[in-house]
Amino acid sequence: MLEIKNLHVKIEEDDTEILRGVDLTVPKGEIHAIMGPNGSGKSTLSYVIAGKDDYEVTEGDILWNGESILELSPDERAAAGVFLAFQYPIEIPGVATMTFLRTAVNAVRVARGEGELSVADFMRFVKEKSAELNISMEMLKRPLNVGFSGGEKKRNEVLQMAMLEPSLCVLDETDSGLDIDAIRIVSDGVNRLKSPEKAMLVITHYQRLLDYIVPDKVHVLSKGKIVKTGGKELALELEESGYAEFVNEAA
Amino acid sequence: MGEAATKLTVVRNPAEEGFLKTYADIAGTLPGTEKIVKARRDAMAVFEELGLPHRRVEEWKYTDLRAAIKEANPVAKPASVDAGALKSALGALADVDAIRVVLLDGHFAADLSNVDDAGKGMRIMPLAEALGDKEFAAAHAEIANVLEHDTSVALNTGLMTDGAAIRISGPHETPIHIVHATTAQSASLVTTRNTVSVGAGANVTLIESFVSLGDAGVQVNTVTHVGIGDDAHVVHVKVQKENAESLHLATWAVELSARCHYDTLQVTTGAALTRNQIYLTFNGEDAKAHMNAAYLQRGKQHCDSTLVIDHIVPGCESRELYKGVLDDQARGVFQGKIMVKPEAQKTDGKQMAQALLLSDEAEFDSKPELEIFADDVVCGHGSTSGAIDDELLFYLRARGIPEKKARALLVQAFVGEAIAIIEEHEKLYEALMGIAEDWLSEAV
Ligand SMILES: Nc1ncnc2c1ncn2[C@@H]1O[C@H](COP(=O)(O)OP(=O)(O)O)[C@@H](O)[C@H]1O
Ligand SMILES: [Mg+2]
Numbered sequence: 001m002l003e004i005k006n007l008h009v010k011i012e013e014d015d016t017e018i019l020r021g022v023d024l025t026v027p028k029g030e031i032h033a034i035m036g037p038n039g040s041g042k043s044t045l046s047y048v049i050a051g052k053d054d055y056e057v058t059e060g061d062i063l064w065n066g067e068s069i070l071e072l073s074p075d076e077r078a079a080a081g082v083f084l085a086f087q088y089p090i091e092i093p094g095v096a097t098m099t100f101l102r103t104a105v106n107a108v109r110v111a112r113g114e115g116e117l118s119v120a121d122f123m124r125f126v127k128e129k130s131a132e133l134n135i136s137m138e139m140l141k142r143p144l145n146v147g148f149s150g151g152e153k154k155r156n157e158v159l160q161m162a163m164l165e166p167s168l169c170v171l172d173e174t175d176s177g178l179d180i181d182a183i184r185i186v187s188d189g190v191n192r193l194k195s196p197e198k199a200m201l202v203i204t205h206y207q208r209l210l211d212y213i214v215p216d217k218v219h220v221l222s223k224g225k226i227v228k229t230g231g232k233e234l235a236l237e238l239e240e241s242g243y244a245e246f247v248n249e250a251a
Numbered sequence: 252m253g254e255a256a257t258k259l260t261v262v263r264n265p266a267e268e269g270f271l272k273t274y275a276d277i278a279g280t281l282p283g284t285e286k287i288v289k290a291r292r293d294a295m296a297v298f299e300e301l302g303l304p305h306r307r308v309e310e311w312k313y314t315d316l317r318a319a320i321k322e323a324n325p326v327a328k329p330a331s332v333d334a335g336a337l338k339s340a341l342g343a344l345a346d347v348d349a350i351r352v353v354l355l356d357g358h359f360a361a362d363l364s365n366v367d368d369a370g371k372g373m374r375i376m377p378l379a380e381a382l383g384d385k386e387f388a389a390a391h392a393e394i395a396n397v398l399e400h401d402t403s404v405a406l407n408t409g410l411m412t413d414g415a416a417i418r419i420s421g422p423h424e425t426p427i428h429i430v431h432a433t434t435a436q437s438a439s440l441v442t443t444r445n446t447v448s449v450g451a452g453a454n455v456t457l458i459e460s461f462v463s464l465g466d467a468g469v470q471v472n473t474v475t476h477v478g479i480g481d482d483a484h485v486v487h488v489k490v491q492k493e494n495a496e497s498l499h500l501a502t503w504a505v506e507l508s509a510r511c512h513y514d515t516l517q518v519t520t521g522a523a524l525t526r527n528q529i530y531l532t533f534n535g536e537d538a539k540a541h542m543n544a545a546y547l548q549r550g551k552q553h554c555d556s557t558l559v560i561d562h563i564v565p566g567c568e569s570r571e572l573y574k575g576v577l578d579d580q581a582r583g584v585f586q587g588k589i590m591v592k593p594e595a596q597k598t599d600g601k602q603m604a605q606a607l608l609l610s611d612e613a614e615f616d617s618k619p620e621l622e623i624f625a626d627d628v629v630c631g632h633g634s635t636s637g638a639i640d641d642e643l644l645f646y647l648r649a650r651g652i653p654e655k656k657a658r659a660l661l662v663q664a665f666v667g668e669a670i671a672i673i674e675e676h677e678k679l680y681e682a683l684m685g686i687a688e689d690w691l692s693e694a695v
Binding site for chain 2: 050051052053054073074075077078079083084086089090092093094095099100103104107108111143160164
């Protein structure tokens, strides 16, 4: 279970609070969606869960499986099962995607006490998972995300998620910039990962994605606070009325 | 008063005195015909006049040799080592299949070399022997004089003991590997010279490696002359991982003929102070030179890459990509001078020097110079330096890769872009990427 309690966050070198007391609980086996206007703090929340150190938690806590993860480094969190699919995946020239995947998979396996995969086992694994996401071996030979289209980058994120076998998945606007076919491929990939052992937090600006990834709950984040929580029908309401109501409410 | 002024003698430091004395002591024992004897004498006269370069000499302003060299080490005594020790010093480079010429403490070591395996179209001779050949010596004395304004080269001409004299024709799959190994257990001086003449249409890969088997500081001074014929293809790789006490002065003097291709890569992790100079001249039209380097330095190491590229004929292309990784108080220097003579229209010359600074105290100095006297040319240069990008680091760490490993991946990716120039030589590529990896794993 993911428990976020009264989370206050500011930027390291600035005094403005971005998250101003977020409370949120996602039990295992559930998918929760976070929606909200641009600038409301959705990406910040996802980064803080993953452990980016540009942010400072001034109050509150984040617990995963009953333990605070705030003191863990990003790689320790990944080993503990935390995975963030980035809104803007980073390009890394000079690092082949395949090398990166193997390094990452083996790093989390070692950290979890599972031991490294042999080259043959790794290749079998990567072939199976990338086929499901329509990712070619040629693409994996290219430097990480360099020259990838928007859709390729997002599929690559979901591939990493499939291969690192996380138990807490945070997807930050995985749908943005994708056409409907790409959304379907990505959503199918995410749905395949759904399990009673996993908690998922799906951040999106649009309701559209939630037609494919059906959430158990929808939360609205506005100006750094959860201002409304409801069932999946809340997403449809938002589609109708927009975010104006919440922006005013929070102000 | 006028009398007194003319009598003022140059003040030499102990090192300069020492090199002159060394020459006086050993000149009679050094190899070479009359012509070479004269070339040595002339070179030492230049050295006597100019001394070691210091920071007021423009080309050496970031690398003050007079300050760095406190004394002249005694000339290394020829030693012997067993093949196993050499193999382990070479590491993965030993596994790259090659015709090997081993120079041990500045002398050809026949027992460690396999020059007899050189096939048709490859002639390899110890330089000491070649210098005794009238025809070779006469030709060599000519080229030896060209760079004698550079006192590190003058010193080399004066004191060179041995090296490899190589003549290539036809295509060759198997590279030639000149191993420069030092074994000294006490401070010493090693001076080597190689000459490589590649015939028209020939094709060869030349590797020069520099390793230490001993712990003592060695003053290494090496010069390689390369002459490349029309339409020939040459890949020239240099790897230097000498011990951290050593001082390394290396000069390549390269002459390119029409339509030839010359690809270079210099990988440096060793020595307290390294100066890698390349003087390259385009003598024939439509030739291409692509020159890359990757150097990784830490502690107080200093690595200077100085290039002088002379476009004197039209239609040639020069490209440089120099990448340095600097930790602790290490210092990287890049000086790249591109000269385009009035006749050299349609010259295409671009250089890029980049440094990745792993510490706040590391320093990178870059001095590009363009001297262009033709109007229809494309020339440019760029230089960047900065720390590891935190966004990249976070992305890798968010995927479970521990910080040290993530940094190493990014450093390897950085130098990998330069090393990629020899990617097609799979074993060599792996060996050189491995050197970067070893360097990273040695970090404390
Ligand atoms: N690293 C940062 N530096 C400066 N401002 C930031 C940083 N991260 C987020 N912000 C600011 O915090 C607010 C929330 O941003 P973000 O979390 O990206 O919102 P969302 O993902 O909901 O669009 C915005 O006003 C944004 O400009
Ligand atoms: Mg966002």
